[in-house]
Amino acid sequence: MPRVSIDVMLRDEILDPQGQAVERALPSLGFTGVAGVRIGKHIELTLAGDGTDVRATVEAMAATLLANPVIERFDWRVED
Amino acid sequence: MPRVSIDVMLRDEILDPQGQAVERALPSLGFTGVAGVRIGKHIELTLAGDGTDVRATVEAMAATLLANPVIERFDWRVED
């Protein structure tokens, strides 16, 4: 039962207002020198089965459901 | 200029309505065998400097701004 993590981020050319807001807020809280903040989603899930076709399952699910390719890209890994 | 990833998730004992709703919807939408879905935030950023005090900076930042310690936990790593 593989445990999988998937990170879904807005594509670089799409404005990420949340990331920008955090980046702007940091200096006033005393954190300087932070740049390029982007905020996306982190999804954790467990797949049934022995993990033989994890890649196929995850990529299919990510490409059709978990991420919207018009605006997002994703990255995934099997944990532990 | 270390590039850092931070995952912010609801603490395990806190209800994650989003993860729960996605998990419940999946079977009827044609995705089977997925369990334990939790959805949080994935944050990417770049720190200035040579990376000597990355740990201190990231943990302070996460604890004060990026995560809400009342309900969330975080995890981070240096990417490259």
Place this chain on the structure above:
Amino acid sequence: MRVGVVQFPGSCDERDAAYALQVVGAEPVLLWHGAADLAGVEAVVLPGGFSYGDYLRTGALARFAPVMGALAAFAQRGGPVLGICNGFQILCEAGLLPGALTRNAGLRFVARPQPVRVAARSTWTAGLEPGDVLTIPVKHGEGRYVHDDPGQLAAGGQVLLRYCEPDGTVTRAANPNGSVAAIAGVTNPAGNVAGLMPHPEHAVDALLGSTDGRRLLGAVLSSVAAGRGGPVAAHL
């Protein structure tokens, strides 16, 4: 004319949409998300709300609902489909409309009466002229329209409405969510599927405020009526 209103788990404006359709003279038919067919309606409205809680991404889960298969086929055949707010988001997710809707640039939910300017002649704006200004409520947290090439959309006559000032000028301040090119509504290339962020169904009753929504909802009815016997009806 029977017009379907699809009810997803988490839809909120389906009763408003049904009421508004009635006001403009249609017979609304609620369609269940789990249904396999569209019960023979002549047009379909996907109402606003928070289908599946808006979790993951707005519209991302709803677009897999069983009824969406029948809807896609209906749209393919030229059937008129209107997505309002969450309905717009679902249609984008389903690939029936171009682009995507993302978090408002201001990071807050925006609810206000919103002037919008008609940007194209289409079945969805029959009886309206480009440049006409309507005032219709918006209310959304994720309405920032994103598209790689808004110029090409406009050139193709696919931009339906733009956010504007009451006098029709498009300004940054008038744009409630940071949408590219102030786009408030688009259609597919064929023009039969449309999506809007503003809510015409909330603007049909003088007692409650603006009645400008009637002009939009009425337009689809007259277009469908005019199209009877034409390509749309031929496939029904």
Place this chain on the structure above:
Amino acid sequence: MAPEPVAPEPAPDPLATARELGLTDDEYDRIVATLGRVPSSAELGTYSVMWSEHCSYKSSRVHLRDLPTEGPHVLVGPGENAGVVDVGGGQAVTFKIESHNHPSFVEPFQGAATGVGGIIRDILTMGARPIALLDPLRFGDPADPTTRRIVDGVVRGVGHYGNSIGVPTVGGELAFDPSYQGNPLVNVLCVGVLPADRIQRAAAERPGDVAVLLGQRTGRDGIGGASVLASATFGEGTDAKRPNVQVGDPFAGKLLIECCLALYDADLLSGIQDMGAAGIACSTAEMASKAGLGMRVDLDLVPLREPSMAAWEILCSESQERMLALVSPDRLGAVLAIAARWGVQATAIGAVTEGDRLVFTHRGAVVHDVPARSLADEGPVYHRPVEERPHPAAAEPVDDEPGPADLRAAIDAVLGGTDLADPGWVTGQYDSVVGHGTVLGPGGDAAVLRLDASDFPRGVAVATDGNGRWCALDPEEGAKLVVAEAARNVACTGARPIAATNNLNFGSPERPPVMGQFAATIRGMAAACRALGTPITGGNVSFYNATGDADIHPTPVVGVLGVLDEVVTRVGHAFAAPGDVLFQVGAPTRPGLGGSAYLWATQRRIAGRPPRIDLDEERALQALLVAAADAEWARSAHDVAAGGLLGCLVESAVAGGLGARVIPEAGLAPHQWLFSESPSRAVVSTSSANVLQFANLCDARRVPYRRLGVVVDDPTLELQGLATLDLTDLAARRAATLPALLAP
């Protein structure tokens, strides 16, 4: 027949556990006496939450009795989940206000969101479709970054839940005062509509009925959260007391609404109760106790998020979006089918029994066996010491003090202050239109809702009001003023006020001066509700609003509901047309700067006596406002409240995009004329054609009136001989007040 249960295993170290759970030694002894044995852990858990201040009203009960609760329209009064009033035409309306103050301080977003969810379920439980929300909010000093963070979270939380669940937020309040710095007040009122013959009851009916748990799985959320948190003061060690925060899921809440309405339509339930504070323990105890019956529940059947939960945790969990329905066995299948259609988890967990015992079993053993009524209705009742202590600044003669040296600067200060700020920053984050019923949304005196779009002409108006400054200076008079203002706001729209709900936000009841404020408040509120014909049909008491030793201002918040027989006759507060004639009607303007917005905005001062109210004058004014609307002679009506006549005129003019020319009243100091908050006054505009009729109506009803001036086309407010205000500029500045203060 099941064998007689053996007594549950006694809790290890019961007295220490009882103390840890907040029970006093006396209370512990009472439990032992009731049971005739040492209680189990589960029993200690349920007694501690059910006997907490929040659930048992042990400090307030003896006082609340004095409130009027009956009236010709009242179908259900206090004691149920929400009051129900008959609005005619076979329709009934249910409404209630609740607080989520403490959870909103711990976690503003989730605290506020779950507050909205909780009150919606109270309304749903009565059998109604929730149709509107109002959110009276009070925060500390906006200059403090903590306040900004809390405001931001609370407003987002209210919006998140209300917007997503499809119930419009149509009104509320937003007030700031340093007394709420460590203890914001997040109150939420919900209104629902139902057929008058379909009221659901939260009582068991027949032994053998099945108890069905509807909704979310049970987790370790907020165990003792609402109850224990709301029953103790914040101070050091808040962290240790912090229960797991409850997280709201408006999506699950929405499905629950639709599912329950479908169950009501099919008439399948014998009883239903939402699960708020103290979860399963509270809902089962209350339903059984009300019917004089017992109930038996197998906790192993309760769907859990965390399987390791102990019995007392399952019983006391405050997981959100759950309801308990009682169903006769032959209808169970139909109930489960409807729940399945709506995607709502439904599980039979127990049954109603003969006798009076509330029995819970867990992992094969009886873990709880007590008389249901001992939990629900026989909790301790305290006659706490009461000390009525005058406010130190109440004697300051603020009305005799000279006016401001620079009147124009005072005008700018009052209009630029938070009391008069344009609430658009808040209301623009809320969906106020879903449900095609919002005839008048936020921004006016009261919200007006149409009950049925098709053939039903009725509407209701709802307003909430509170005023911590007045109530601090004089709790009894303050409470009268607050009730009167809420009812007057309703009457301004043309609706007849018929009922009220209250949220009594106070400090620690263990301090006699706080109980003194409480007792005085009840006196004032009872008098005003009686005089104005608005019985209290339900409400909430929130004690322990304090930071360390510092209690908040006594802050009763009142919601008043009124009826419009024909909703199309409703009157807004916006000026309608140039040339319309302005009348000031009601009581004469009296000195009224005690506790005023003027005093706060210009001097940061809370002092003086709040203005006196004559409840007969007030009633006469309200009746006049209703009659004028009925006759369709009022084109606008707006009461004189915060910011005095000046505030009233500016709000009406700006809302209508018009201006006014008005003549000052002779014999009054200009600052009293402009800023006095003396009650029982309103400004009404009539078309020039109706001037005479309106004046005659006032004469006939012996309500004093004064011609004030005229509505003009250009956006200026001319206060003849005193000042001329540019309303375009003023509107922009009032709209900028909150964003400037609150933008994080």
